[in-house]
Amino acid sequence: xxxxxxxxxxxxxxxxxxxxxxxxxxxxxxxxxxxxxxxxxxxxxxxxxxxxxxxxxxxxxxxxxxxxxxxxxxxxxxxxxxxxxxxxxxxxxxxxxxxxxxxxxxxxxxxxxxxxxxxxxxxxxxxxxxxxx
Amino acid sequence: xxxxxxxxxxxxxxxxxxxxxxxxxxxxxxxxxxxxxxxxxxxxxxxxxxxxxxxxxxxxxxxxxxxxxxxxxxxxxxxxxxxxxxxxxxxxxxxxxxxxxxxxxxxxxxxxxxxxxxxxxxxxxxxxxxxxxxxxxxxxxxxxxxxxxxxxxxxxxxxxxxxxxxxxxxxxxxxxxxxxxxxxxxxxxxxxxxxxxxxxxxxxxxxxxxxxxxxxxxxxxxxxxxxxxxxxxxxxxxxxxxxxxxxxxxxxxxxxxxxxxxxxxxxxxxxxxxxxxxxxxxxxxxxxxxxxxxxxxxxxxxxxxxxxxxxxxxxxxxxxxxxxxxxxxxxxxxxxxxxxxxxxxxxxxxxxxxxxxxxxxxxxxxxxxxxxxxxxxxxxxxxxxxxxxxxxxxxxxxxxxxxxxxxxxxxxxxxxxxxxxxxxxxxxxxxxxxxxxxxxxxxxxxxxxxxxxxxxxxxxxxxxxxxxxxxxxxxxxxxxxxxxxxxxxxxxxxxxxxxxxxxxxxxxxxxxxxxxxxxxxxxxxxxxxxxxxxxxxxxxxxxxxxxxxxxxxxxxxxxxxxxxxxxxxxxxxxxxxxxxxxxxxxxxxxxxxxxxxxxxxxxxxxxxxxxxxxxxxxxxxxxxxxxxxxxxxxxxxxxxxxxxxxxxxxxxxxxxxxxxxxxxxxxxxxxxxxxxxxxxxxxxxxxxxxxxxxxxxxxxxxxxxxxxxxxxxxxxxxxxxxxxxxxxxxxxxxxxxxxxxxxxxxxxxxxxxxx
Numbered sequence: 001x002x003x004x005x006x007x008x009x010x011x012x013x014x015x016x017x018x019x020x021x022x023x024x025x026x027x028x029x030x031x032x033x034x035x036x037x038x039x040x041x042x043x044x045x046x047x048x049x050x051x052x053x054x055x056x057x058x059x060x061x062x063x064x065x066x067x068x069x070x071x072x073x074x075x076x077x078x079x080x081x082x083x084x085x086x087x088x089x090x091x092x093x094x095x096x097x098x099x100x101x102x103x104x105x106x107x108x109x110x111x112x113x114x115x116x117x118x119x120x121x122x123x124x125x126x127x128x129x130x131x132x133x
Numbered sequence: 134x135x136x137x138x139x140x141x142x143x144x145x146x147x148x149x150x151x152x153x154x155x156x157x158x159x160x161x162x163x164x165x166x167x168x169x170x171x172x173x174x175x176x177x178x179x180x181x182x183x184x185x186x187x188x189x190x191x192x193x194x195x196x197x198x199x200x201x202x203x204x205x206x207x208x209x210x211x212x213x214x215x216x217x218x219x220x221x222x223x224x225x226x227x228x229x230x231x232x233x234x235x236x237x238x239x240x241x242x243x244x245x246x247x248x249x250x251x252x253x254x255x256x257x258x259x260x261x262x263x264x265x266x267x268x269x270x271x272x273x274x275x276x277x278x279x280x281x282x283x284x285x286x287x288x289x290x291x292x293x294x295x296x297x298x299x300x301x302x303x304x305x306x307x308x309x310x311x312x313x314x315x316x317x318x319x320x321x322x323x324x325x326x327x328x329x330x331x332x333x334x335x336x337x338x339x340x341x342x343x344x345x346x347x348x349x350x351x352x353x354x355x356x357x358x359x360x361x362x363x364x365x366x367x368x369x370x371x372x373x374x375x376x377x378x379x380x381x382x383x384x385x386x387x388x389x390x391x392x393x394x395x396x397x398x399x400x401x402x403x404x405x406x407x408x409x410x411x412x413x414x415x416x417x418x419x420x421x422x423x424x425x426x427x428x429x430x431x432x433x434x435x436x437x438x439x440x441x442x443x444x445x446x447x448x449x450x451x452x453x454x455x456x457x458x459x460x461x462x463x464x465x466x467x468x469x470x471x472x473x474x475x476x477x478x479x480x481x482x483x484x485x486x487x488x489x490x491x492x493x494x495x496x497x498x499x500x501x502x503x504x505x506x507x508x509x510x511x512x513x514x515x516x517x518x519x520x521x522x523x524x525x526x527x528x529x530x531x532x533x534x535x536x537x538x539x540x541x542x543x544x545x546x547x548x549x550x551x552x553x554x555x556x557x558x559x560x561x562x563x564x565x566x567x568x569x570x571x572x573x574x575x576x577x578x579x580x581x582x583x584x585x586x587x588x589x590x591x592x593x594x595x596x597x598x599x600x601x602x603x604x605x606x607x608x609x610x611x612x613x614x615x616x617x618x619x620x621x622x623x624x625x626x627x628x629x630x631x632x633x634x635x636x637x638x639x640x641x642x643x644x645x646x647x648x649x650x651x652x653x654x655x656x657x658x659x660x661x662x663x664x665x666x667x668x669x670x671x672x673x674x675x676x677x678x679x680x681x682x683x684x685x686x687x688x689x690x691x692x693x694x695x696x697x698x699x700x701x702x703x704x705x706x707x708x709x710x711x712x713x714x715x716x717x718x719x720x721x722x723x724x725x726x727x728x729x730x731x732x733x734x735x736x737x738x739x740x741x742x743x744x745x746x747x748x749x750x751x752x753x754x755x756x757x758x759x760x761x762x763x764x765x766x767x768x769x770x771x772x773x774x775x776x777x778x779x780x781x782x783x784x785x786x787x788x789x790x791x792x793x794x795x796x797x798x799x800x801x802x803x804x805x806x807x808x809x810x811x812x813x814x815x816x817x818x819x820x821x822x823x824x825x826x827x828x829x830x831x832x833x834x835x836x837x838x839x840x841x842x843x844x845x846x847x848x849x850x851x852x853x854x855x856x857x858x859x860x861x862x863x864x865x866x867x868x869x870x871x872x873x874x875x876x877x878x879x880x881x882x883x884x885x886x887x888x
Contacts, residue, residue: 114728114730114731114733115731117728117731117733117734117735118728118731118732118733120733121731121732121733121734124541124542124734125542125543125545125549128262128291128539128541128542129262129545129553129558130558132260132262133259133260133261133262133263133553133558133559
């Protein structure tokens, strides 16, 4: 079973996120809400990583991650970045009262959302087979 | 009776709108039967009521059941002659196992132990995901339900699908997207009442012969309904049509969007009904706005005025019956297009009333039951894999842990099962009553998967098919007439089929084979009792009745006795949705729907946000061109299809002498313009090539659309071992609809050469 590699990667991601949250908390100390919440969320991530540990061990002897899943993961992360970008543009277009840009954002961003849903659907279907059979 | 080969539809019995379709009893008897046994035909999804004549322990003929609602006595050529396959000399009579590369006869114990042993070892080593089943549209409810429980609750594998994926998956998908649940809205009897009939990608004359007889009797009756036919081929229906739209292959969505736009623009919409009974009108209006008749005419390459005329006939209809089949389901944007047909009937408020219906047809005779029992992409009883309560209901019924039942995603579709086998994560594939070595796309690839050393292939069948030849173990199956059971046609009519004769040799019903397998695997419920608690057909059926209770496909009132007393009874009544209420409550719905372009699954929350709650969902779709289009190297659109004399891969019809003589070998249909441009004469041998293979056959010059080459898909290699130049699927493309996952058989690029 290749589930071990996926579990280990997830644990690592949780720790990465915790580290980044703390870095941001430190860098943005003057943005007090960001500072406090990022610190609290980092603790959540630590707990998540800890919760995963026994399962990383349980499935430790599996092989490397499936190539298709790796690709889907990459797509998902990039597409989420694009969604973030569209959210920013949409918000800014509102503030700038740029009707044309607003129209563009409202026309195109649902397509990005559908892209993310597709990647997730495909990944959800492919993962059980790739990691357990 | 006229000659059913020369004239497959027989003498006309014209009738008027609303009148009873006159009876006409067709029969074919070779020896005077000692007794008649009640059944229904299994050679297409029409499911005509038929009595089987028996003499001296053999089937000696058939006659149509006059009392049956589906056919009122009539039978098509396949029904009249196909039964002879039961008596064929080359029926499989004993199990076979592969030894030193050869399939050799053995006893049931040896064969079954080999299969159970391999399954047990794989389950222990690699888990349920290493086991797959690929089944058919030919079994009975009793067989399917047994398989569903065995695989979902016993083995716990998501990899169970049928060849119904090739014929009927889009019908189910489109019904789920629009109405929240599978289930044919209309009835075949809507032909009696319609004043306008809309055929979209359906060659009814050849695929549902008897319902075409019914349609012809209306067309030749005193108040002829208007007929609109969408088909690139000049089919018998196209020749009868008021408007024939021979559109460019793969452009259904563009055409349907233009028709919808016309309905909206010309105010041919039942606004009050639409407001009350549907959601999504605004999105549909926006999506179809650019599809003027002129724009669609460019995409579809038919005159804009013909599109307008078709829309006008539909728009001014008082009772509209729409009929859909493979020209939609196996083509580009299958589910999206099928949904637009649903939308047309919804906009007109024409559903659930006499003559007002949608028939999202099925291909095979019992494909409806794979859908209902959960042997394809659904859970048993039209239950929703995304609804934990539905999964719990099944777990309680089967007395297993809900976690045993795979419901982390939709059950695996056929093409993905073969992909897993290709990649090696499926190591055991049991193929039941179907012939993927002829019927799946891109056969070179399919043969190489089935021949893989690491893949253990089990085949249950009545004949040594092209697929069985590649198996490691072959079980001989009892078929129609040799076992009792029930099955359901395309308009939800449930028939009981009595056992007429004993199976040949040691052949067994598939239900019995699965029960034996489950026993040898030691599959048990939570209390340690055997998982499958039935043996006889009646016991299996009773278990299914229990499972179906409370769901739309409710069989609990349709007992064997009730079915024996009558002759075909529909579940859900004559028509669904007569009250304009649709199964779109989130707690009840079978499916939460998909993005039609990508197939991304919607969550319960997204579904609830539509606010349907009992209303139908108008789902729009933009046109997108087919994946593979003709180019300089491959300038033709290849389309494959069916002919009136054959069913599927001819395992039965190829063994009925009259049918076999009527259409003994493959041919290639070309338009007159293409034939004359290439200097090809009618009857001349031609070769059709695609990037994947080649097929050779005599040319038939037809009135089909220019640029389209048609090849019937029925022909394989069991009776012609000369290379791989006969099966249309040597040429087809590995691709499927993103929502229904139905493979694409209607749009591949090809070229035609003279060898």
